[in-house]
Amino acid sequence: MFEKRPIILLLLATATIMVGTMVTMVAPFKWINDPKLAIASVKPYTPLELEGRDIYIREGCNNCHTQTVRPLLVDTERYGEYSKSGEFAYDQPFLWGSRRNGPDLARIGGKYPDAWHVKHMKDPQSMVPRSNMPDYDFLQQPLDTSVTERKMKALKFPYSQADLAALSGKSELDAMVAYMQKLGNDIPWRKTGRAEVLGELKNPFQDNMAVLPEAKELYLQHCAQCHGRNLQGDVGPGLEDLDQPDSKLFGTIYSGSPDTGMPAYGDSLGKERIWKLVTYLKSVHRR
Amino acid sequence: MNQQEGYADEIVKGFIISSMVWGFVAVLLGVLISFQISFPELNIPPYLSYGRLRPIHTNAGVFGWGIGSFMAFFIYITQRLAKNRLWSPGLARVQLWLFNTVIALAAVTLILGMNRSKEYAELEWPVALLVVVLWVIFAVNIIMTIVKRREEQMYISLWYILATLVGVAILYLVNNAAIPVSLTKSYSAFAGANDANVQWWYGHNAVAMVLTTPPLAIFYYFLPKSTGVPIYSHRMGVIAFWSLIFMYLWTGAHHLLWAPVPDWVQTLAMGFSIMLIAPSWAAVFNGYFSMKGEWHQMQQNYLAKFLIFGITFYGIQTLQGPAQAVRTFSAFIHFTDWVPGHVHMGALGWVSLVLFAAIYYTIPRLYHTEIYSIPLADLHFWLAVTGQLIFSISMWIAGVQQATMLNATNPDGSLHYSFMETLIELYPYWYIRAGGGVIYFASLLVFIYNIAKTISAGKAQAVAQKA
Numbered sequence: 001m002f003e004k005r006p007i008i009l010l011l012l013a014t015a016t017i018m019v020g021t022m023v024t025m026v027a028p029f030k031w032i033n034d035p036k037l038a039i040a041s042v043k044p045y046t047p048l049e050l051e052g053r054d055i056y057i058r059e060g061c062n063n064c065h066t067q068t069v070r071p072l073l074v075d076t077e078r079y080g081e082y083s084k085s086g087e088f089a090y091d092q093p094f095l096w097g098s099r100r101n102g103p104d105l106a107r108i109g110g111k112y113p114d115a116w117h118v119k120h121m122k123d124p125q126s127m128v129p130r131s132n133m134p135d136y137d138f139l140q141q142p143l144d145t146s147v148t149e150r151k152m153k154a155l156k157f158p159y160s161q162a163d164l165a166a167l168s169g170k171s172e173l174d175a176m177v178a179y180m181q182k183l184g185n186d187i188p189w190r191k192t193g194r195a196e197v198l199g200e201l202k203n204p205f206q207d208n209m210a211v212l213p214e215a216k217e218l219y220l221q222h223c224a225q226c227h228g229r230n231l232q233g234d235v236g237p238g239l240e241d242l243d244q245p246d247s248k249l250f251g252t253i254y255s256g257s258p259d260t261g262m263p264a265y266g267d268s269l270g271k272e273r274i275w276k277l278v279t280y281l282k283s284v285h286r287r
Numbered sequence: 288m289n290q291q292e293g294y295a296d297e298i299v300k301g302f303i304i305s306s307m308v309w310g311f312v313a314v315l316l317g318v319l320i321s322f323q324i325s326f327p328e329l330n331i332p333p334y335l336s337y338g339r340l341r342p343i344h345t346n347a348g349v350f351g352w353g354i355g356s357f358m359a360f361f362i363y364i365t366q367r368l369a370k371n372r373l374w375s376p377g378l379a380r381v382q383l384w385l386f387n388t389v390i391a392l393a394a395v396t397l398i399l400g401m402n403r404s405k406e407y408a409e410l411e412w413p414v415a416l417l418v419v420v421l422w423v424i425f426a427v428n429i430i431m432t433i434v435k436r437r438e439e440q441m442y443i444s445l446w447y448i449l450a451t452l453v454g455v456a457i458l459y460l461v462n463n464a465a466i467p468v469s470l471t472k473s474y475s476a477f478a479g480a481n482d483a484n485v486q487w488w489y490g491h492n493a494v495a496m497v498l499t500t501p502p503l504a505i506f507y508y509f510l511p512k513s514t515g516v517p518i519y520s521h522r523m524g525v526i527a528f529w530s531l532i533f534m535y536l537w538t539g540a541h542h543l544l545w546a547p548v549p550d551w552v553q554t555l556a557m558g559f560s561i562m563l564i565a566p567s568w569a570a571v572f573n574g575y576f577s578m579k580g581e582w583h584q585m586q587q588n589y590l591a592k593f594l595i596f597g598i599t600f601y602g603i604q605t606l607q608g609p610a611q612a613v614r615t616f617s618a619f620i621h622f623t624d625w626v627p628g629h630v631h632m633g634a635l636g637w638v639s640l641v642l643f644a645a646i647y648y649t650i651p652r653l654y655h656t657e658i659y660s661i662p663l664a665d666l667h668f669w670l671a672v673t674g675q676l677i678f679s680i681s682m683w684i685a686g687v688q689q690a691t692m693l694n695a696t697n698p699d700g701s702l703h704y705s706f707m708e709t710l711i712e713l714y715p716y717w718y719i720r721a722g723g724g725v726i727y728f729a730s731l732l733v734f735i736y737n738i739a740k741t742i743s744a745g746k747a748q749a750v751a752q753k754a
Contacts (some may be wrong), residue, residue, distance in 0.1 A: 002441075002446075003440050003441050004439050004440065004441065006430070006433045006434055006436075006441060006445070006449060007434070009441070009446060009449055010430070010449050010452075010453060013446075013449060013450045013453055013454075013532060014453050014457070016529065016532050016533045017450075017453070017454055017457060017532055017533075017536055018457075018536075019533065019536070020533065020534070020535070020536025020537035020538075020559070021457070021488065021536050023537065023555070024484075024488060024536065024537050024539060024540060024552055024555055024556065025461075025484060025485060025488040025536075025539070028481075028484050028548065028549055028552050029481055031549040031551075031552075032479075032480045032481050032484065032548065032549065033481065054472070057402060057403075057404040058400035058401075058402060059332075059333070059336065059338045059339065059400065060336075060337070060338025060339050060341060060342060060400075060402060060404070061338055062404050063337065063338050063341045063342070064337065064338065066622060068546050068547070070545035070546065070618070071545060072545060072618055073694075073696070074618075074693050074694050074702070077701065077702050078693070078702060078706060083546070083547050084547055085479060085480040085547035085548065087479075087547075088478070088479025088480055088483075088547070089478060089479050090478065090479070091478055091479045091482065092466070092474040092475045092476075092477065092478045092479075092482065093403060093404050093405055093474065093475035093477075093482050093486075094475075094478070094479050094480070094482040094483040094486070095404060096483055096543075096546060098406060098542065098622070098626070099622055099623075099626065099627070100622040100623070100706075101324065101710075102710075103706045124327075125327070128707060130707065130710075130711050131327070131707065131710075132324055132325070132326075132327040132710070132714075133327060134323070134327055134330030134332055134336045134337060134338070135327075135330075135332065136332060137332070138332050138333055147468055147469050147472065150468050150469070151468050151472070151474075154466050154467075154468050154474060155466070155474060266701065267701070267702055267705075268702070268705035268706070268707075269705065270697055270701050270702070270703065271697075271699065271701065
């Protein structure tokens with residue numbers, strides 16, 4: 001019967017398309033916006049963070065970086081606490097992405113100090129050897145704030161004139177770093193989720209000089225970007241004169257030290273390689 | 288060929304040539320960004336960086352090459368199946384100009400960083416508005432031609448065409464809802480998990496309404512035309528049509544498995560994705576069964592080769608897709624290179640092979656001549672298939688390897704590899720993928736040369752006849 005009636009076919013096709021649309025696209029608004037899923041500690045973006053987010057969008061960062069940690073071991077061990085829908089209440093648009101050419105950034109906030117991000121954006125390979133990220137040196141240009149206030153109004157985010165005044169003199173890079181540091185940090189997961197080191201903390205490589213060449217390589221690959229090739233310090237403090245027990249050094253590298261900006265390496269390096277690093281650092285100290 | 292006189296075919300030529308230009312741009316950019324992934328120093332920020340070029344690659348491919356040639360063949364097919372001239376050739380000329388303006392504007396605005404960030408809906412609101420105008424002009428013209436048809440029966444291709452016209456309109460209007468801030472900047476009207484769910488309802492159904500129903504309309508028309516055999520079962524095509532456009536709309540959230548959208552939406556998406564195998568394979572079987580007793584044409588008729596390989600890639604695609612939509616498998620391969628491998632088999636294999644066949648079929652008829660060279664068309668075919676298989680297979684292996692490394696744990700439960708350690712292992716696959724892209728690009732050059740030679744021969748003959 002439809003073979004001869006194009007308008008009826010058109011209407012029926014529309015109705016057919018609308019069934020799945022209503023159930024899986026329209027109805028979920030009710031579930032997603034359930035007040036029980038809201039998280040009180042999640043705050044809207046400040047003007048600087050919002051400008052940073054807009055630069056992230058402009059540069060198409062979401063083509064390579066996702067912003068959603070799945071409740072799966074491979075994700076939570078690598079990136080941190082899994083993402084909750086309430087955390088994205090102010091994300092217009094969402095930036096979950098679809099492909100990880102680079103790591104997930106949903107929990108990047110607070111992982112590295114600002115200075116790390118600045119160096120990394122200007123020259124990614126200097127911080128992460130063999131990374132394939134393009135360099136974003138040009139973000140040092142001044143931030144365009146001509147429509148910032150209109151953006152805040154459009155999104156109905158709270159702001160003060162002082163917030164806007166504070167934007168003067170900021171670069172795009174400053175905004176980007178501010179955005180990075182906000183990501184995933186509105187819930188206190190880093191304190192609760194901080195890896196605890198269990199078991200006896202005895203260095204299995206103590207005084208084992210045979211591991212030093214490999215350990216030095218590890219240092220150059222993972223630590224030298226911040227602490228300097230010769231341990232002289234740069235973004236992080238110098239390490240030539242460390243006088244700490246092995247177990248304390250291990251704990252700092254394994255779990256990080258959020259107050260000083262030292263990231264945790266337990267996830268990415270594992271225990272064995274961290275003990276080797278400890279052995280290397282102690283050998284330099286002894287010299 | 289006389290019956291073709293009277294049809295508005297000049298406009299079809301315009302759309303075919305435009306879409307070929309945009310297809311060329313899409314593949315060229317694809318090759319460039321595949322090298323940029325392999326060699327980051329090839330990024331020249333701000334304009335020529337991967338993040339800004341990738342949306343141009345996808346937009347030029349899906350909308351420039353895909354939609355452009357669908358417009359050409361919808362106009363071509365509809366007139367012939369309606370046995371009537373296009374309702375308004377003047378409107379179609381406006382549509383052609385607007386189409387090329389919109390795609391060019393898309394490329395310029397995206398390279399300048401005006402980008403809404405939503406995949407396949409990146410265009411900022413003024414350009415998106417032009418897209419809406421373009422689609423309305425197109426839809427009205429096609430629908431009116433069908434309404435005023437002289438052939439009472441509507442062949443299955445027209446069903447797919449009508450569904451496309453309405454489906455794309457609904458999807459595009461909802462997902463492009465935005466709050467404008469300035470001429471060049473807007474924010475999505477939806478937030479967070481809501482926005483994600485709307486986006487992938489759109490994103491996956493763009494696959495349905497742009498990359499499935501239009502090529503199916505074209506396949507159902509050009510397979511009988513190219514091979515001289517009727518479609519095996521009209522009824523199977525009809526059943527597949529209704530179940531396809533019903534089920535597809537439920538599946539968007541399979542892009543969001545394990546993400547913070549409601550579990551029941553994900554589960555529905557998973558179930559319907561698996562059910563979609565049935566209507567998808569109905570089209571595949573319709574293609575295969577039509578060839579019964581005619582398989583020798585695969586050797587003798589280069590058009591059959593393009594069409595049957597095209598529907599075969601569609602068949603593989605629609606088995607792989609549902610597999611990826613299962614939670615456990617998604618947990619493994621999602622976010623890896625497996626997915627670009629999957630997508631490109633659909634884009635370079637299924638959609639493009641069918642479009643190549645349709646262009647090879649129509650261009651000689653539109654210009655009243657023969658194809659310039661069948662051996663070159665064969666060369667085009669083998670280069671395209673080889674390039675595409677190198678691309679997809681290398682990416683599947685890369686995806687599985689990376690997923691395996693990401694999942695590897697030490698005896699104490701900690702992860703064995705850092706993210707960077709898994710990424711470093713991908714470089715060799717990325718070099719191979721870029722090589723596959725270069726081969727596909729070469730196939731496109733052969734194709735363009737062959738078509739250009741055919742057109743110029745046709746024009747020369749027309750001049751000679753007049754003299």
